[in-house]
Amino acid sequence: KYLKDEEVSQECMSLLSTLPSESGWLSKKLHNYQGFWHNARQLQGVISCQKHFQAQDTDILLVTTPKSGTTWLKAILFSLVNRTRFQQTEGDHPLLSNSPHALVPFLELKLYVDGETPDLSSFASPRLFSTHLPYISLPKSVQDSKCKLVYLCRNPKDTFISLWAFTNKLKLQEIRTNSIEEVFEKFCEGISLCGPFWDHVLGYWKESLKNPEKIYFLTYEEMKEQPDLHLRKLADFLGCPFSSKEEEERVVDAILDICSFDKLSNLKVNKEGKLPSGESNNAYFRNGQVGDWKNYLTAEMAQRLEKICEEKFDGSGLKF
Numbered sequence: 001k002y003l004k005d006e007e008v009s010q011e012c013m014s015l016l017s018t019l020p021s022e023s024g025w026l027s028k029k030l031h032n033y034q035g036f037w038h039n040a041r042q043l044q045g046v047i048s049c050q051k052h053f054q055a056q057d058t059d060i061l062l063v064t065t066p067k068s069g070t071t072w073l074k075a076i077l078f079s080l081v082n083r084t085r086f087q088q089t090e091g092d093h094p095l096l097s098n099s100p101h102a103l104v105p106f107l108e109l110k111l112y113v114d115g116e117t118p119d120l121s122s123f124a125s126p127r128l129f130s131t132h133l134p135y136i137s138l139p140k141s142v143q144d145s146k147c148k149l150v151y152l153c154r155n156p157k158d159t160f161i162s163l164w165a166f167t168n169k170l171k172l173q174e175i176r177t178n179s180i181e182e183v184f185e186k187f188c189e190g191i192s193l194c195g196p197f198w199d200h201v202l203g204y205w206k207e208s209l210k211n212p213e214k215i216y217f218l219t220y221e222e223m224k225e226q227p228d229l230h231l232r233k234l235a236d237f238l239g240c241p242f243s244s245k246e247e248e249e250r251v252v253d254a255i256l257d258i259c260s261f262d263k264l265s266n267l268k269v270n271k272e273g274k275l276p277s278g279e280s281n282n283a284y285f286r287n288g289q290v291g292d293w294k295n296y297l298t299a300e301m302a303q304r305l306e307k308i309c310e311e312k313f314d315g316s317g318l319k320f
């Protein structure tokens with residue numbers, strides 16, 4: 001069970017007292033560490049993972065902004081790299097009975113959460129992990145090793161709506177429901193889990209331009225529009241391209257099918273199961289649409305966020 005914010009270690013408490021803080025939305029307080037906002041428990045995980053996680057050259061790290069399609073990409077990457085071990089058409093594929101979050105665990109939110117130091121010796125190679133950490137906060141061994149990073153983000157307006165809906169659904173601990181206006185203001189100020197959103201995206205975007213063999217930069221919208229193209233490109237990037245025999249056998253389609261929103265969201269494990277942290281797996285599946293923000297944001301709100309993003313991404317070559 002997760003610790004409450006007040007129960008973090010003495011070491012973490014003394015660090016927290018030196019950091020800027022703001023009232024948050026998923027937790028009572030967010031703290032600014034290395035330029036990004038984290039709640040206290042998460043921060044304890046960040047620090048533990050920075051200290052202890054040793055990346056291996058063959059590791060694959062899925063990095064995402066919260067609510068950008070992490071669950072989907074976890075399923076995709078797991079199926080992709082394990083496709084010879086587990087056939088997508090077999091009834092015993094691990095995705096049929098496990099949440100993608102159980103198969104590809106978060107570093108700071110699961111393995112190292114609350115300052116744990118996990119034993120990773122049972123992970124099969126290539127090890128697959130995920131994180132919401134900004135580039136600047138990655139454990140040093142991730143940058144120093146040859147491990148590969150897949151980065152996923154999403155249009156900020158849909159990211160915001162998905163995040164708002166998610167936090168209201170979780171209603172963790174004693175946190176009240178958040179009004180959309182209240183949290184929109186915070187998001188625009190950059191105050192959200194692992195935000196500012198634009199700084200997170202720009203950090204990885206710039207690195208991916210410098211080092212395209214190390215970081216594959218992808219958006220939710222690109223993946224929705226051309227899933228087969230990006231799955232093939234991911235396979236090439238990760239050094240496991242589809243063979244002509246696999247192409248003949250339509251393995252790409254089989255992977256996309258088992259990882260589709262309809263398939264995953266209708267599985268018993270994802271409908272009724274809970275993560276060890278107590279969150280319902282179904283909180284990770286809402287409707288999976290591009291442009292759903294139109295049903296929630298006023299024209300004024302949309303314009304405001306668009307303008308902020310235009311300014312922030314100006315000159316970067318990146319557009320949402």
Ligand code: A3P
Nearest residue numbers: 067068069070071072162260261285286287288
């Ligand atoms: P919506 O809230 O817009 O529906 P994350 O996994 O990073 O928390 O992101 C969650 C978002 O991804 C949610 O978006 C969710 O519905 C969507 N999602 C989950 N599984 C998906 C899948 N298999 N295909 C497409 N989108 C998916």
